[in-house]
Amino acid sequence: MPSVLEGRMAMPARQVVRVEPISSFLERWGAPTSAVTRYGDTLYVSGLPPFDLDTGEIIRAPIEQQTERVLEQMKLCLETAGSSLANVIRCNVYCTSVEMFAAVNAVYARYFPEHPPARTFVNVPAWPGPFDVEIDCVAAV
Numbered sequence: 001m002p003s004v005l006e007g008r009m010a011m012p013a014r015q016v017v018r019v020e021p022i023s024s025f026l027e028r029w030g031a032p033t034s035a036v037t038r039y040g041d042t043l044y045v046s047g048l049p050p051f052d053l054d055t056g057e058i059i060r061a062p063i064e065q066q067t068e069r070v071l072e073q074m075k076l077c078l079e080t081a082g083s084s085l086a087n088v089i090r091c092n093v094y095c096t097s098v099e100m101f102a103a104v105n106a107v108y109a110r111y112f113p114e115h116p117p118a119r120t121f122v123n124v125p126a127w128p129g130p131f132d133v134e135i136d137c138v139a140a141v
Contacts, residue, residue, distance in 0.1 A: 012040040017081045022048065022073060025056040036077045041141045045077045047094060047134035049127070058131050063100045066133050067107040075111070078139055087140045088117040094124045096132045104133060 017036035026033060026048075037044045049058045050069035059069060078084055095104055101121060109116070117137070127134075 014039050017043075017077075019077045019080045021053060021056065022051065022077065025051050028056055036081045038081060038141070043078065043081050043083055043139045043141060045074055045081075045137045045139065047092070047136035048073050048077075049129055049131045049134060058129055060130055063095075063103045063132050064107050066131055067104050067135075070133055070135050071107065071111045074135060074137060078137075081141070083139045083141050085111055088112070088137045089139055090118045091120075091135055091137045093119060093121045094134045094136075095121065096124055096126065098123050100132060108135075 015038040016034040017038055019035040022035045026035060033046050035046055035048065037046075048070060050061070050066040051057070051073065052059050053073075059066065061069075075085055078087070093104060093108070095101070104121075108119075
């Protein structure tokens, strides 16, 4: 009797994509996450704090600078994994205050000027660190 799986294609393996220096920063901070995970032709980029890419420390800056840093890191993650911001399907924006919504949106709009991806903005009460914004995304390769 044939197996139920005969004739079906094997599922792709989940792949962790190292993105330096971000992957090393996450390890140093003891964060149990990967910067990017690939499954088939889909990329899942973790929300990251606004790292100083030279030191690995979290930058303390106005929300506009934090948002720009987070989006630059997202761009680096996507490009390292073989994609780009143009292929982002969905983003989740997490912010410690709804009062920062307009400022985050102004920066976000520069990175997604046409046909922005689906998005959710979530107000979070606090982080275990000194930053105010984190953005994750799902993108096609």
